Amino acid sequence: MSVVDLVMPKLGESIMEATVLKWLKKPGDNIAQDEPVLEIATDKVDSEVPSTAAGILTEVLYKENDVVPIGAVIARIQTAGGTVTAAAPVAAPAPAPAPSAIEEIPYQPTTLPEDMRPATVHQAGSPRFYSPLVLKIAQEEGISMAELETIPGTGLEGRVSKKDMMAYLQNRGKAAAPTAPVYQAPAVAAPASNAVATTAPAPSPVSYGGNVEIIEMDRMRKVIAKHMTHSKHTSAHVTSFAECDVTNMVLWREKVKKEFEKREGAKITFTPLFIEAVVKSIKKYPMLNSSVDGDKIIIKKDINLGMATALPTGNLIVPVIKGADQLNLVGLTKQVNGLADAARNGKLKPDDTMGGTFTLTNVGTFGSIMGTPIINQPQVAIMAVGAIKKRPVVIETAQGDSIAIRHMMYISLSYDHRIIDGALGSTFLNAVARELEAFDINRNF
Numbered sequence: 001m002s003v004v005d006l007v008m009p010k011l012g013e014s015i016m017e018a019t020v021l022k023w024l025k026k027p028g029d030n031i032a033q034d035e036p037v038l039e040i041a042t043d044k045v046d047s048e049v050p051s052t053a054a055g056i057l058t059e060v061l062y063k064e065n066d067v068v069p070i071g072a073v074i075a076r077i078q079t080a081g082g083t084v085t086a087a088a089p090v091a092a093p094a095p096a097p098a099p100s101a102i103e104e105i106p107y108q109p110t111t112l113p114e115d116m117r118p119a120t121v122h123q124a125g126s127p128r129f130y131s132p133l134v135l136k137i138a139q140e141e142g143i144s145m146a147e148l149e150t151i152p153g154t155g156l157e158g159r160v161s162k163k164d165m166m167a168y169l170q171n172r173g174k175a176a177a178p179t180a181p182v183y184q185a186p187a188v189a190a191p192a193s194n195a196v197a198t199t200a201p202a203p204s205p206v207s208y209g210g211n212v213e214i215i216e217m218d219r220m221r222k223v224i225a226k227h228m229t230h231s232k233h234t235s236a237h238v239t240s241f242a243e244c245d246v247t248n249m250v251l252w253r254e255k256v257k258k259e260f261e262k263r264e265g266a267k268i269t270f271t272p273l274f275i276e277a278v279v280k281s282i283k284k285y286p287m288l289n290s291s292v293d294g295d296k297i298i299i300k301k302d303i304n305l306g307m308a309t310a311l312p313t314g315n316l317i318v319p320v321i322k323g324a325d326q327l328n329l330v331g332l333t334k335q336v337n338g339l340a341d342a343a344r345n346g347k348l349k350p351d352d353t354m355g356g357t358f359t360l361t362n363v364g365t366f367g368s369i370m371g372t373p374i375i376n377q378p379q380v381a382i383m384a385v386g387a388i389k390k391r392p393v394v395i396e397t398a399q400g401d402s403i404a405i406r407h408m409m410y411i412s413l414s415y416d417h418r419i420i421d422g423a424l425g426s427t428f429l430n431a432v433a434r435e436l437e438a439f440d441i442n443r444n445f
Helices: 132-140 162-171 219-234 247-264 271-284 329-344 422-437
Strands: 002-007 017-023 036-041 046-050 055-060 067-069 073-079 237-245 290-293 296-299 305-307 358-362 381-385 389-397 400-416
Touching: 036 073, 132 162, 237 422, 247 329, 247 400, 271 305, 271 329, 271 358, 271 422, 305 329, 381 422, 400 422
Parallel strands: 305 358, 358 381
Antiparallel strands: 002 073, 017 036, 017 067, 036 046, 055 073, 237 400, 290 296, 381 400, 389 400
16 A cells, blocks of 8 residues: 655646635545546636545545645545555644644744744735635625735735634734734724724624625635736726728628538637737737836747636636647637637636736627726736627728728727837737738638
8 A cells, every 4th residue: 555645736827825615525535546636726717636646535634715835735545556655744733633733834833922923014005915715714704905904924925824814813802912913903093082992893894775685706706806906006007999890801701600610610700810810910019918027028929818708607717828829710719619618617727827928808799899908917918809890981992982881890908008108009909900901801711
């Protein structure tokens, strides 16, 4: 017999931890290799962790809703054959009750006076990550976001851990004393007529008047809200608009869509055609395919194009087409369809949402004629395409100007004004418009 450690896998760059959502197996269960053992969630996507060996699940080291760092041992599997090998110790924590003896491995501090002293104090105005578990605790305990920002964290890069929250709650509301340290909330001036309070006032319940329905945000909606707010606070957003005549593109698609599906086994939508035009324009203006790191501009040589996809729940996710500039129209179509289907059916892998360098969102899918999208950090630009509408427009012909019915569409580009000025943003936007208007109606696919 031998023991194999199941570790939290690497889930993509910038992801340092994941939350255990649900254990699909329990100790004593037989497990086949590559069989899912548990479901996890990151700030990008939900996923399953498969077993790396066949055998019997002997030990589960984390509970549901625990936040686990990447690379930590989360379970142990006993396999047939070989000799018994002791798994390497995960950590050497202070004695604690058996059911929760192993929790959030990297967070060593357990007492306030000494261990909390080196906690990293969050700098006001800088973005701060909170795990789903920490946000859940804060909500249940009535801790506002402003109060949460004052809690020092002992996790990686000063992140607030579950232990930090528990320690804070134990000391929350106690009488102020000379030794009461970092967890004392900032004092708020009270009216002179009030008696001096020795405890922090409990947050008053919010009252909703009238006939209302209260819906709790799900985990993904909370992540989206945080990500969008962070983007607005990070980038100086500017949005430019352009109008383009996509008549040739519409007529071409209508002409070839049946033959395309028959030959390639995939339906062709407008999205890969838009992506093709965007990729061609990025090659001309590579600054749009970059990110900002302090005072440095990082221009990405790979074009990994994200496409915003609406889920059946109403939430939004952005799967990424890696190396979009290396794919022809057939390849783009299959990538678009495959990633969209995986997103709607909950089959996306963590890597499917990583590494995007530019994002396209089709607001016209739901009838909008234009939009002002929010930049998907750490990118510097995002394009929105609106609904295609027939309109009478003035066109130039050899015989002079005339009025004709054309398929028209608005496109918009939100860009980071820290490094992209209006001239470059508008030039790029009009380059995309020209690519769409110059679509060859006689092209092959």
